[in-house]
Amino acid sequence: MKTVRAHGVKGMLKRALAVVMAGTMVLSMAACGSEAEPAAESGSATVKIGGIGPLTGSAAVYGNAVYHGAQIAVDEINAKDPNFQFELNFQDDENDAEKAVNAYQKLKDWGVQLLLGTVTTTPCVAVSAETFADRVFELTPSASSTDVTKGKDNVFQLCFTDPNQGTTAAKYLVDNNLGEKIAVIYNNADAYSTGIYNAFTAELKKSGKDVVYTGTFSSDDNADFSVQLTGAQSAGADLVFMPIYYTPASMILAQASKMNYAPTFFGVDGMDGILAMEGFNKDLAENLMLMTPFNPWSKDEKVAAFVKTYEEKYGETPNQFAADAYDVVYAFYAACQAKGVTAETPASDACEAFVEYFTTEAKFDGLTGKGMTWGTNGEVSKDPVVCVIQGGIYVDR
Amino acid sequence: MNTLMKMTKSNMNQYKRSALWSYGITIAGFVIVSIMVSAGLISNSLQGQLVPICAYISLAVSLNLVVGISGELSLGHAGFMAIGAFSGVIAATLFQSLPFLWVKLVIAILVGGLFAGVAGVIIGVPVLRLRGDYLAIVTLAFGEIIRNVLNVIYVGLDEKGLQVSTSMDGIHLSEQGSMILNGPMGATGVTKLSTFFAGFLLVMFTLFVVLNLINSKHGRAIMAMRDNRIAAESVGLSATNFKMTAFVTGAILAGMAGALFALNYSTVAPVKFNFNTSIFILVFVVLGGIGNITGSIISAAVLTILPEALRQFSDYRMLTYAIVLIIVMLATNNPQLKALTAAASKQFKAKFSRTRVYKRPQKADEEMGGTK
Numbered sequence: 001m002k003t004v005r006a007h008g009v010k011g012m013l014k015r016a017l018a019v020v021m022a023g024t025m026v027l028s029m030a031a032c033g034s035e036a037e038p039a040a041e042s043g044s045a046t047v048k049i050g051g052i053g054p055l056t057g058s059a060a061v062y063g064n065a066v067y068h069g070a071q072i073a074v075d076e077i078n079a080k081d082p083n084f085q086f087e088l089n090f091q092d093d094e095n096d097a098e099k100a101v102n103a104y105q106k107l108k109d110w111g112v113q114l115l116l117g118t119v120t121t122t123p124c125v126a127v128s129a130e131t132f133a134d135r136v137f138e139l140t141p142s143a144s145s146t147d148v149t150k151g152k153d154n155v156f157q158l159c160f161t162d163p164n165q166g167t168t169a170a171k172y173l174v175d176n177n178l179g180e181k182i183a184v185i186y187n188n189a190d191a192y193s194t195g196i197y198n199a200f201t202a203e204l205k206k207s208g209k210d211v212v213y214t215g216t217f218s219s220d221d222n223a224d225f226s227v228q229l230t231g232a233q234s235a236g237a238d239l240v241f242m243p244i245y246y247t248p249a250s251m252i253l254a255q256a257s258k259m260n261y262a263p264t265f266f267g268v269d270g271m272d273g274i275l276a277m278e279g280f281n282k283d284l285a286e287n288l289m290l291m292t293p294f295n296p297w298s299k300d301e302k303v304a305a306f307v308k309t310y311e312e313k314y315g316e317t318p319n320q321f322a323a324d325a326y327d328v329v330y331a332f333y334a335a336c337q338a339k340g341v342t343a344e345t346p347a348s349d350a351c352e353a354f355v356e357y358f359t360t361e362a363k364f365d366g367l368t369g370k371g372m373t374w375g376t377n378g379e380v381s382k383d384p385v386v387c388v389i390q391g392g393i394y395v396d397r
Numbered sequence: 398m399n400t401l402m403k404m405t406k407s408n409m410n411q412y413k414r415s416a417l418w419s420y421g422i423t424i425a426g427f428v429i430v431s432i433m434v435s436a437g438l439i440s441n442s443l444q445g446q447l448v449p450i451c452a453y454i455s456l457a458v459s460l461n462l463v464v465g466i467s468g469e470l471s472l473g474h475a476g477f478m479a480i481g482a483f484s485g486v487i488a489a490t491l492f493q494s495l496p497f498l499w500v501k502l503v504i505a506i507l508v509g510g511l512f513a514g515v516a517g518v519i520i521g522v523p524v525l526r527l528r529g530d531y532l533a534i535v536t537l538a539f540g541e542i543i544r545n546v547l548n549v550i551y552v553g554l555d556e557k558g559l560q561v562s563t564s565m566d567g568i569h570l571s572e573q574g575s576m577i578l579n580g581p582m583g584a585t586g587v588t589k590l591s592t593f594f595a596g597f598l599l600v601m602f603t604l605f606v607v608l609n610l611i612n613s614k615h616g617r618a619i620m621a622m623r624d625n626r627i628a629a630e631s632v633g634l635s636a637t638n639f640k641m642t643a644f645v646t647g648a649i650l651a652g653m654a655g656a657l658f659a660l661n662y663s664t665v666a667p668v669k670f671n672f673n674t675s676i677f678i679l680v681f682v683v684l685g686g687i688g689n690i691t692g693s694i695i696s697a698a699v700l701t702i703l704p705e706a707l708r709q710f711s712d713y714r715m716l717t718y719a720i721v722l723i724i725v726m727l728a729t730n731n732p733q734l735k736a737l738t739a740a741a742s743k744q745f746k747a748k749f750s751r752t753r754v755y756k757r758p759q760k761a762d763e764e765m766g767g768t769k
Contacts (some may be wrong), residue, residue: 102442188581
């Protein structure tokens with residue numbers, strides 16, 4: 001008995017020691033970290049923009065695009081306007097609601113005035129409840145669910161909502177008579193995909209058309225699509241609507257081409273980025289149609305300049321997430337100018353001023369749309385653009 | 398007979414000491430943090446994590462009951478947490494017209510525990526017939542099944558009552574109705590009910606249940622079953638019964654913690670309760686010491702705060718987190734450090750009381766042999 005007791009004491013001490021060790025590690029590292037952190041870049045007072053998005057994990061592509069796009073806009077504005085300086089602090093949320101709220105609390109400690117984000121939907125719903133309670137203005141570049149803005153006057157979106165995309169896509173297909181028999185393949189374990197799918201089918205029903213085949217998959221099993229494609233083919237579908245992200249879509253395209261099944265494939269904004277995918281044969285995407293607010297091959301001067309800077313800095317063609325984030329920062333800039341928001345303005349005052357600005361006078365021209373306006377529900381109104389991929393670039397339709 | 402009495406007595410004392418440590422750390426933590434909060438000494442970042450920390454402590458302690466005390470490696474704890482989370486959210490929405498916040502919270506937590514407990518029984522019956530690795534794999538599978546089922550559950554509420562379906566089309570709500578669960582989107586627009594105080598009470602409740610169970614006749618039977626199943630069965634103990642007791646109790650407590658966790662956020666999605674979360678909780682248990690309740694409390698708290706405290710590292714954050722985990726593991730198993738702590742323990746022995754490790758005796762003996 002005695003020996004066991006002695007072990008108990010040791011075990012306890014062992015653990016106490018472990019905790020102390022961990023504690024000192026954290027503290028010493030935290031100290032290093034804060035030293036290494038760059039001091040306020042300009043020296044003068046800056047308006048603090050906080051950003052939240054997935055920089056690691058499976059959705060890191062989107063978070064990093066937003067981060068990079070926003071950083072370019074911040075750098076441009078800081079270089080252009082000596083009297084006005086932005087500072088961007090972008091935090092990782094790993095596409096997780098809990099982590100996103102933690103990241104937001106961290107930004108609050110930092111003194112965030114305006115929030116850019118969050119990038120993905122579920123974390124954004126969690127964070128927007130916090131910003132609503134704290135009165136911090138939030139404009140998300142890419143969280144597209146209606147739940148993000150529902151009941152919160154301080155949260156605005158720069159992207160289309162999911163139902164809006166589904167409805168617009170259905171209308172577009174019907175108006176342009178694109179498919180006689182329409183099949184849908186979507187991810188039923190994903191909020192974005194289901195949101196678009198539900199609105200799409202509802203709108204299609206209204207116009208008297210029906211979906212001949214619906215194939216589903218989930219985020220866990222997205223390697224083999226032969227079942228879904230065979231289903232669509234045997235139902236005689238001549239158009240396959242894919243409200244999904246580009247990674248599974250690329251596999252669908254590859255497998256369909258192997259099966260010699262060549263319907264019209266129609267994607268939404270999640271399809272954007274497919275051409276930049278490593279190891280993807282661009283020929284497969286020939287004639288793929290997609291709805292996207294941003295065309296990096298557009299002739300537009302501003303777009304060309306942005307794409308050039310982005311490519312120089314990060315070595316890849318920007319996708320719409322980057323463009324959306326760039327627009328968010330410029331929209332912040334425009335609002336700051338209009339409402340006289342400076343580094344001294346408390347976050348809650350900036351919030352009220354911004355809400356007033358965005359719901360009344362804002363008419364914003366950006367990379368992802370001209371003459372954007374916002375409703376009191378926080379949803380943006382801009383024209384959707386349908387592009388078709390030809391010769392490895394997007395061509396406006 | 399006399400020696401047996403003595404042993405039981407000293408066992409009792411050890412139990413009391415270890416229980417006191419667990420309660421003491423929890424109460425001290427709560428009091429210190431509460432004072433710091435009211436004095437404004439605590440950052441938003443830490444303050445925002447108080448409720449999740451309480452939930453994770455409850456989860457770690459309840460998993461320790463299954464893994465450490467009952468000796469069955471369960472890899473599906475997040476599944477029970479998920480059931481508690483979603484049933485708790487539905488209950489909170491159903492009873493949203495009740496007057497007091499805490500009444501709704503208590504109802505939600507109880508409902509969460511109840512549903513998770515029912516799931517624990519349903520899953521426990523087939524699972525606990527297995528042993529070792531097989532049991533671990535099947536609990537993993539059930540955890541995933543729960544999450545995938547939640548992915549296709551749609552629940553709506555209107556004045557006629559609840560509607561449940563496996564697809565959006567199956568729900569026909571009136572104008573006033575609203576969706577509570579939305580398949581993969583989970584629940585959105587949840588009213589936040591959880592408070593730090595409620596979290597503290599839940600941790601205390603969890604400790605009370607687990608520590609008392611361990612020290613009861615049932616608890617000793619559970620540990621006997623863990624240490625030598627054949628011997629235990631030979632004296633007439635029913636393996637399934639006692640293992641079920643631990644498993645279902647663990648499930649109920651996990652469900653309650655899940656409800657507390659979910660009601661701390663305005664949204665909760667099934668994807669949160671994936672395999673990673675199960676492992677995350679298991680890491681708390683392993684790092685805190687399998688079978689050691691106080692250790693679970695400390696490690697759950699420290700390891701929840703740690704990733705946030707490492708935010709300065711930006712890109713290297715999760716790498717640093719992993720390194721810290723490895724260092725802690727190595728440090729606690731280092732023979733030199735063990736010798737150091739043994740020396741220090743001699744000095745402490747006279748002054749401080751001890752915590753008891755509910756470990757397999759066989760293992761403990763091995764370790765004793767190594768350090769003697």
